[in-house]
Each structure stands twice: as C-alpha cells, then as structure tokens.
Amino acid sequence: MAELIKVINVVPKKKGVIFKHEKYTHKPWKDANSPTMEFTTNIPLKGCPVDCVFCPQRVLTKSYNDLTMMTFESFRTMVDKIPQEIRITFAGFTEPFVNKQCADMVLYAHEKGHPVSVFTTGIGMSIEQFEKIADIPYAGQPNGGFLLHLPDRERRAKHPITDKYRELLAHIHKNRDRIQNFDVMCMGEVHPEFKHLWWNINVTKMYSRADNLEKERLLKPELVDETFYWTKHNKAQPVTCNCPEQLYHNVCLPNGDVVLCCMDYNLEHLIGNLITESYEDIVPEQWTCFEMCNSCENGVPLNEIKLTYSSNL
Numbered sequence: 001m002a003e004l005i006k007v008i009n010v011v012p013k014k015k016g017v018i019f020k021h022e023k024y025t026h027k028p029w030k031d032a033n034s035p036t037m038e039f040t041t042n043i044p045l046k047g048c049p050v051d052c053v054f055c056p057q058r059v060l061t062k063s064y065n066d067l068t069m070m071t072f073e074s075f076r077t078m079v080d081k082i083p084q085e086i087r088i089t090f091a092g093f094t095e096p097f098v099n100k101q102c103a104d105m106v107l108y109a110h111e112k113g114h115p116v117s118v119f120t121t122g123i124g125m126s127i128e129q130f131e132k133i134a135d136i137p138y139a140g141q142p143n144g145g146f147l148l149h150l151p152d153r154e155r156r157a158k159h160p161i162t163d164k165y166r167e168l169l170a171h172i173h174k175n176r177d178r179i180q181n182f183d184v185m186c187m188g189e190v191h192p193e194f195k196h197l198w199w200n201i202n203v204t205k206m207y208s209r210a211d212n213l214e215k216e217r218l219l220k221p222e223l224v225d226e227t228f229y230w231t232k233h234n235k236a237q238p239v240t241c242n243c244p245e246q247l248y249h250n251v252c253l254p255n256g257d258v259v260l261c262c263m264d265y266n267l268e269h270l271i272g273n274l275i276t277e278s279y280e281d282i283v284p285e286q287w288t289c290f291e292m293c294n295s296c297e298n299g300v301p302l303n304e305i306k307l308t309y310s311s312n313l
Helices: 057-063 072-079 102-111 127-133 163-174 212-216 291-295
Strands: 007-009 017-021 036-039 087-090 116-120 146-149 182-185 239-241 249-252 257-259 270-273 299-301
Touching: 057 212, 072 102, 087 102, 102 116, 102 127, 127 163, 239 291, 291 299
Parallel strands: 036 087, 036 249, 087 116, 116 146, 146 182
Antiparallel strands: 007 017, 239 299, 249 257, 257 270
C-alpha cells in the first residue's frame, strides 16, 4: 500500500482550478462511492417553474444562455459515452419533468445498464409517464433513490398545484411501494392539500449552494433572515470535495456542457461538453481543488485527505 498526498501547482486549463494531483493511470471515478452524472434536462428562460426559495434560479438564468430543452437524441448521444457504472440522476438545476421526454430518458438510461436516480417535484409529470418508470430499480444512497419533493405550507417551493397534479400525487402515494428506494422531502410543513397523504415529514436543512444563494438574498425576501448550514474555508489553503462521490457527481446542461457539481448554479466551473468530448476527457483528476470548494459545505482542506491506493494501481 502506498500513501499519495503530493500536490502540484498547475496553470489551470479549466476555470477555477487551483491545485490538482499528479496524473494517475487508473480511472479516478472508480475510487469514488456511486460516481454520478446528473442531468439538467431543461433551463427555461425564466428558470424552473417551481422556483424554490433555496434554489438560485436568477444566478442560473443569468449565467446560461443556450438551448433551453435537452433533446432525446442528444441525451442518447451523451449517455452512450458514459461508462455503465456511472449513475445517471435526473435532477440538476431545474425540475427534470418539465422536459416532456424525461421519462423516455430515464427509461433509456436504465435500459443501457446504468444505475438510475430521480429527484422530482412531479411538476410536468403525467400519470402515464410515472407508470413508464415506476418499476425501475432505483439506485439507493448516497444521494440516490426516487425522491419526491412535496409542496410546503409556507410556499418556499412554489409548486403549481392543479387538478392533474393532485391526481398524480395521489397516484404516486397509492403506488409508492412499487418504487424502489422511494422517499419524500419537504422545505417546510407539508402543504394542507397533501397532508392526508404524507405527514410527520422532517424539514430538510438547506445549503447555501456554495454561496450562490447569497447572491439572491436581495431578490428573495424569504432569504433575508435565513441561516444556512455551511462552512466557508480559508482561501489560502487548497480545498477539494468531500462528498461520497468526490469530484464525480457532475451536472450536464441541455446543451451538453458539464459543470463541476450541483452547487455550481453560477456555471463557474465548466469542465467540458459531453456531446463533443468523451467522459474520460472531461472528468477532473482525483482530489483536484477548485475555487468554489472554498465556499461549499462539502469542501474539505486537501491536507485532511488521506489517500491510499492499492499496490496494483
């Protein structure tokens, strides 16, 4: 066994890189727990219709000015490039089922042999689409499963509640035992219209999205007195990702661009494009340090990382 913690300073090829480890010959994502590619299937011009108070949609729409809706054809092209062991998650920066082809994308990723996860409010999903994907064996933790984001009484998440949406949530509740690794979350107390279906749900603690929500405090009065769960690191020291997936939970945008992770609403760390490049070419080297990691709840100083590799690597 050999312990490798040497760091080299580099001229950054990709925006935000501060330090990175020397290049190793093995595939770095194989050392991570549940490496993931998360798909943002759409970025509407005005942002996600649910417009959660804890989701920096203004930062996102200001930073992105390209294809608003991912096509099934481009999704298929990209998934075909991704190694089979990489989990495909449908969540990203907006509600995935605003894209009417999302259910077909979920089914395609599963049929290609990928572990699959879904994070959804259900907005945009029909009962027919739910039935198409209900029996997929969804991948579990960490950061997996089929997670349904319920409307809250406080309207921190602004689900458009229609008769079709009421019917969908009732149908999901009735069929919840069919869904492997099913769970629910809420940003407050469950909305009165749905409390008879789900009650006693723990309120999810929200993050600052690597400081991106600080940019929206003036635009969202609900955030003025909000205290986020986060820790800002000393910028003088290199910081990397301490998530279970390490640096291998990346987010693909509708135009194929891939950003570092689900905290990067500012699209600050573009690492490549899955339509024009291979997966192997765009993923970061293990324990690379990015500027954004200094402001992220999941960041960790590099000198706290203990790297061990087996002698056969």
